[in-house]
Amino acid sequence: MSNSKTTGITSLPADIIESHVLTRLDGQTLAAVSCASAAVHSMSETNHRLWSDVCHSTWPSTSGEIVTGIISGFSGNGHREFYSQAFPLPSPDPTIIIPTSSPPRGDKLINLTSTRLISAVDIYHRNKLIFTKTEETETVSGWFQCSPFRIDLLDPKDMVPTEIPHPDQDATCTSLTNDMALSWILIDPNSKRVVNLSSHRPVSVQRHWLTGDVQMRFASVLADDNHPHSELVQGAVVVNCGRSEGGEMQVRELSMQIEDMDGKHLNGRDSLVILQRVMEGKRGNGVNKEKEAKNRYKKFEEMKRMRRERKLRVEETLDTLSVVFGLSVFAALFFIFC
Numbered sequence: 530m531s532n533s534k535t536t537g538i539t540s541l542p543a544d545i546i547e548s549h550v551l552t553r554l555d556g557q558t559l560a561a562v563s564c565a566s567a568a569v570h571s572m573s574e575t576n577h578r579l580w581s582d583v584c585h586s587t588w589p590s591t592s593g594e595i596v597t598g599i600i601s602g603f604s605g606n607g608h609r610e611f612y613s614q615a616f617p618l619p620s621p622d623p624t625i626i627i628p629t630s631s632p633p634r635g636d637k638l639i640n641l642t643s644t645r646l647i648s649a650v651d652i653y654h655r656n657k658l659i660f661t662k663t664e665e666t667e668t669v670s671g672w673f674q675c676s677p678f679r680i681d682l683l684d685p686k687d688m689v690p691t692e693i694p695h696p697d698q699d700a701t702c703t704s705l706t707n708d709m710a711l712s713w714i715l716i717d718p719n720s721k722r723v724v725n726l727s728s729h730r731p732v733s734v735q736r737h738w739l740t741g742d743v744q745m746r747f748a749s750v751l752a753d754d755n756h757p758h759s760e761l762v763q764g765a766v767v768v769n770c771g772r773s774e775g776g777e778m779q780v781r782e783l784s785m786q787i788e789d790m791d792g793k794h795l796n797g798r799d800s801l802v803i804l805q806r807v808m809e810g811k812r813g814n815g816v817n818k819e820k821e822a823k824n825r826y827k828k829f830e831e832m833k834r835m836r837r838e839r840k841l842r843v844e845e846t847l848d849t850l851s852v853v854f855g856l857s858v859f860a861a862l863f864f865i866f867c
Contacts, residue, residue: 728822
């Protein structure tokens with residue numbers, strides 16, 4: 530009786546696997562295959578060009594000299610490490626963590642090592658690249674640390690032309706939710722840590738009733754551990770698009786801000802504290818990250834709504850007590866002097 534022969538991917542010659550199999554996989558599939566096979570894992574670990582191509586094809590903004598130089602300082606297979614940090618959402622989901630009453634950790638306990646942040650941004654429409662840019666932001670000046678955190682990738686007079694038809698009605702904006710994709714990777718060159726603060730797909734698309742401008746919002750919900758009750762914040766990426774004379778969309782604004790649950794923008798220092806903790810934290814497995822990002826956003830918006838309602842009830846109660854107190858004082862004075 531003849532012995533059964535080994536079948537499967539590992540039965541192929543190593544050079545065939547590397548040059549004709551692994552090169553056809555996207556990053557998520559390649560990572561999954563690497564975990565399933567020790568042989569493939571060894572190949573992907575040593576093949577720097579393989580993961581370099583994956584990163585550059587997934588995020589064209591990473592192919593520039595600035596990002597490439599930073600990745601070269603990563604230990605081991607730098608592009609593989611970069612992908613493992615930049616692709617999945619931060620983990621765990623902060624919207625399901627029960628807030629604690631522990632005291633805030635405080636800014637003084639945090640050693641801010643970031644002196645600059647690198648933004649690597651790519652926008653796609655139906656898998657076609659329409660915008661890519663790398664931007665450097667200094668983080669040490671007093672202006673940055675005290676002012677509201679905001680990174681703008683376009684000057685007020687700049688605009689990015691596209692071939693996308695401008696939606697004429699609110700209903701046509703729905704297609705943009707599935708057609709548009711955005712990646713905003715923040716890189717800390719000092720710590721060699723990165724995080725992607727985009728939900729990949731828009732969590733909301735709105736059309737202004739008067740001007741017709743379209744606003745797309747991509748978001749990532751983060752935990753503010755510096756707050757005494759571990760409140761949530763939102764890394765909001767906003768894309769505002771106007772209408773060209775030919776009827777196509779023009780990207781006129783592309784910015785990122787950090788907002789708290791009251792809709793207020795955090796300053797640079799507080800935002801940097803949160804971002805540094807997120808970069809140092811764990812990452813998810815990347816499975817269904819678009820769905821998870823939208824679920825987090827919906828929970829965040831629901832928590833904001835409940836928070837507003839609680840505040841309104843408290844304010845209404847205080848107003849009622851103030852009126853009752855005022856009337857009581859007036860009545861007491863009336864009986865005293867009359």
